[in-house]
């Protein structure tokens with residue numbers, strides 16, 4: 099009946115454990131896997147990085163606009179009045195260009211006053227090709243300005259109402275088998291009549307744009323702290339190209355070709371060029387795959403840890419449950435063990451008190467029984483006291499230089515009679531060559547008594563007890579041997595645990611508390627040694643306490 103209850107307890111505990119830990123843990127794992135699969139399938143990571151890239155390019159565009167504005171605005175403000183003499187206008191334009199080397203040429207045109215003055219970058223005077231190209235453009239302008247300057251001036255006037263001063267024209271021109279980028283700002287020259295047709299032109303030098311302007315913008319964008327996460331060892335690469343054609347026109351040093359992750363055309367001031375961005379040496383798909391793999395690895399490791407934790411919790415709980423069961427058995431056993439000798443003592447004492455015994459031998463027998471039973475009681479109580487001290491961490495050992503053979507012999511002497519009385523064959527082999535050992539006399543004697551007592555208790559027909567003390571290299575061994583019921587291999591480790599008693603029904607008919615061997619082990623270990631058992635069921639057992647000869651034993655309280 100009680101067995102059945104324990105089983106249900108155990109099942110209940112398992113169920114609770116399952117519900118409380120395992121289910122949430124599994125749910126968490128499952129959810130994480132589902133989540134990762136989701137992230138993988140929907141390409142979340144790629145999309146997030148692409149958004150990041152897009153915002154970087156947006157910043158690049160804004161920066162380009164601001165930079166262009168900062169260059170043109172001061173130059174525009176210095177532009178000469180159309181009503182000045184042509185020589186003055188020319189001189190002013192030359193000066194402006196000299197001071198602003200980023201521009202290729204400048205033109206001032208007023209239709210009504212027939213003013214058309216142009217100037218080419220004086221700093222590039224010796225670059226014939228540059229000079230010729232600029233001159234070509236100016237000649238072209240001279241042709242189309244009379245026709246279109248009216249409508250263009252009107253457009254600029256409309257923009258001025260909104261606070262904007264410029265119209266831009268930009269694009270690519272095929273020259274000498276390659277394309278050249280042009281970018282011209284149109285605005286109203288100072289002094290132009292309200293309704294009149296006329297225009298000022300300021301053209302960017304394409305070499306400046308290519309070699310300085312865009313590289314600077316690229317550098318700026320890539321160095322922005324907010325964009326590059328700390329410890330990012332692979333910054334993105336940026337490239338500027340003609341919208342129609344993917345060959346890089348301007349690129350950051352780490353541009354390594356290949357397909358761009360994001361490619362956007364710029365608008366407004368810089369028409370007809372596009373910006374590309376990517377990570378050199380890798381692709382977003384790769385990075386994402388790597389990340390997902392990494393997450394799976396972490397998830398796997400965490401899951402293992404979690405499973406380990408659950409397993410350990412389970413083991414601990416089972417152990418605690420076993421211990422609880424052993425403890426309750428212990429209480430029952432100890433009460434029983436206390437009651438039996440007390441009842442015997444009382445019974446025999448009462449008989450003696452009556453004084454009706456005639457046989458002298460009977461007297462002796464009764465006295466012997468009373469003595470033996472009280473000895474049993476003392477041993478048991480000593481065990482319990484020792485045990486409780488160990489449990490409380492208060493057990494102290496009193497180590498002293500001891501003649502071990504003498505100690506063993508005298509301990510056995512007071513027991514020999516009882517052993518032989520019980521019909522046991524008793525053999526004792528105690529070596530003489532053992533130097534003094536640092537031990538706690540009482541503790542060692544108690545260990546020996548526990549072992550001998552067990553040998554007495556757990557033997558059936560073949561009644562034999564052997565005690566050997568001998569020296570092996572560096573240590574001394576104390577063996578207690580019997581030809582008793584033996585211990586199954588599976589239980590040979592457990593018998594040293596507190597309260598543990600073998601499952602054999604035979605054992606349960608024999609009185610015991612399950613404390614003896616745990617004390618023996620504690621004592622042996624406190625001396626820097628250990629105890630172990632060799633046993634074959636139905637053949638017998640041999641317990642060996644091994645103590646070091648030179649090992650300085652620990653002193654004071656020894657934890658349980």
Ligand code: ADP
Pocket residue numbers: 548552553556580582583584585593598599600601605609610611612613614615616639
């Ligand atoms: P107790 O003898 O009070 O039950 P012990 O701690 O001394 O407690 O022993 C634990 C268990 O080990 C015993 O219950 C018994 O099952 C087993 N055992 C101990 N000594 C022997 C032995 N000499 N032969 C067979 N079994 C033994």
